[in-house]
Amino acid sequence: MTRTIVIVGAGQAAAQAIQTLQANEFDGKIALIGDEAYVPYERPPLSKGLLAGEIELEKLFFKKPAYFAEKGIDLRLKTSVTRIERAAKRLKLDDGSTLAYDQLLLATGARVRRISIPGADLSGVHYLRGIDDVLGIRAELAPGKRLVLVGAGYIGLEVAxxxxxxxxxxxxxxxMDRVMARVVAPAVSAFYDQVHRAAGVDIRLQTGVVAFEGDGRVTAVVTDKGDRVAADMVIVGIGVVPNVELAKDAGLAVDNGIVVDDCCRTSDPDIFAAGDVTNHPSALMGRNIRLESVQNAVSQGRAAALAMLGKPEPYNEVPWFWSDQYDLKLQIAGLSEPTDEAIVRGDPATRKFSVAYLRDGVFVAINTINMLKDFLPAKKLIAEKRVVDKTKLADPNVSLKEL
Amino acid sequence: MSKIIVTTQKGKTRELKGESGSSLMEILRDADMGVAAICGGVCSCATCHVYINGEWGKKLPPRSEEETDLLKELESYDPSASRLSCQIEFTEELDGLALTVAPEE
Structure with missing residues (x-):
């Protein structure tokens, strides 16, 4: 009998899982269920090229919509799963139907964290996670408008x-007391802070938000300092929460994400999970972690597909990220901690430098700014947990390959 | 119809339809040719590395400094043939282009 793999969630992890299944000539059936109106698409350009109007929407799709019919994939968009019935190995969908699976991949991702303050429901208050969010924001963005961004994470700063x-x-x-505090070193935060200010962005640190004001539509943001910032629109970017409810209700192990092993297997042998929603072991960190990143979604999408095919390959990659703001290309590899020693390579004034992070002398992470040549060698040093010579490391003319 | 001849990492050769206005990476990804292309085409990750076969390399626009900086650090780098497929836009002039997908790193 033909085997059926059902994938819940139509994001980057799902797209990669399908690609890996196809590349391995999987001859069973695939069903893909997504709650948005779109086939799987790339999220990173949402806060950059799509928002700027530089990229056509169709460019974001991993596969043309016709691909799914050509490959016989049962594609169900604008559809949600309401329940997993593990004993019967089937799903209940919000249209009332049921869908049987032999193997299930949960790639449900994460959703934006909502702010709960007075005025949060006013029109003009936006979040940014999907295509529809960006189209809504873009329709309101115009020269001269006043935009208030709540949160200075890297997506927020890309929008800025x-x-x-x-x-x-x-x-x-x-x-917090600096921008992108969760992902980069203070030296990098200070650099980006200065770049944005020089461009004319008003950054207010250590400033919380207590209310949005307006009559139907937002007109001002009230801060915890008592200031009132006039606003024509607001975008809230205060993080995401993993979509674990389905898994939790089905009795799967959940702990800040769906708990999986290094091959994306959950506590049910027929259920797998990949992407932002997983809590997975990290050999690098020596503990379980949950990542919100494209690289993790893609690598886990592949690992989950291979495990479903019975060819498991443990996933243990150095996490990496990137962010494009103005003419600056920021690349991040490894996971730094506030207590790490940060060593600057090069002069930030040249807009081309790196910051390496050492933990007990071991190279654990890097941020590169317009310094592409440091990125791949750094990833290797991090994977090898290399102890490096600090003097050489601080010299940007010494290649990281020579450390 | 313009075409691209692709040799995969598994050594299989396939003929793909080349679509003007798309990058080589997009064409390879659309056809499940085993190109990860994780950063989606912004020259940040080097996971869409290919080797351009034979003389075709000379007909392509030259590498940018950014592309070279990433490529040079790959273990599988070949100075005469390596390109990031996201940085090459397919045009009619490239009809018949032959390339080989580079190993994953």
Missing amino acids: AVANKLGTQVTVLEM
């Missing part, structure tokens, strides 16, 4: 850069 270029007056409100 795009909006600033479009002639929007941008204010960023951030609770």
Whole structure:
């Protein structure tokens, strides 16, 4: 009998899983269920090229919509799964139907964290996660408009850069004492802070938000300092939460994400999970972690597909990320901690430098800014947990390959 | 119809339809040719590495400094043939282009 693999969630992990299944000549049936109206698409350009109007929507799709019919994939968009019935190995869908599976891949991703303050429901208050969010934001962005961004994470700052270029007056409100505090070193935060300010972005650190004001539509943001920032629109970027409810209700092990092993297997032998939603072991960190990243979604999508095919290959990659703001290409590899020793390679004033992170002398992470040549060698040093010579490391003329 | 001749990492040769206006990476990804292309084409990751076969390399626009900086650090780098497929836009002039997908690193 033909085997059926059902994939829940139509994001990057799902797209990669399908690609890996196809590349391995999987001859069973595949069903893909997504709650958005779109076939799987790339999310990174949402806050960059798509928002700027530089990329056509169709360019974001991993496969043309016709691909799914050609390959006989049962594609169900604008559809949600309401329940997993593990004993019967079937799903209940929100259209009332049921769908049987032999193997199930949960690639349900994460959703934006909503802010719960007075005025949060006013029109003009946006979040950014999917295509529809960006189309909604883009329809309102215009030269001269006043945009307030809540949160200075890298997606927020990418939006700030795009909006600033479009002639929007941008204010960023951030609770922490520096921008991108969760992902980069203080030296890198300081650099980006200065770049945005020089471009005309008003950044206010250590500033929380207590209310949005307006009559039907937002007109101002009230900060915890008592300031009132005039706003024509607001974008809230305060993180995401993993979509674990289906797994939890089905009794799978869940702990800040669906718990999986290094081959993306959950506590049920027929159920797998991949992407932002998973809590997985990291040999590098020596503990379980949950990542919100494209690289992790793609690598786990592949690992899950291989495991479903009975050819498991443990996934143990150095996590990496990237962010494009203005003319700056930021690449991040490894996971730094606030207590790591940060060593700057090069002069930030040249807009081309790296910051390497050492933990007990071991090379654990890097941020490169327009310094592409450091990125791949650094990934290798991190994977090998290499102890490096600090003096050489601090010299940007010494290649990381020579350490 | 323009075509691209692709040799996969598994050594199979396939003929793909080349679509003007798409990058080589997009064409390879659309056909499940085993190109990860994780960063989606912004020259940030080097996971869409290919070798351009024979003389075709000379007909392509030259590598940017960014592309070279990434490529040079790959273990499978071949100075005469390596390219990031996301950085090459397919045009009618490239009809018949032959390439080999590079190993994953």
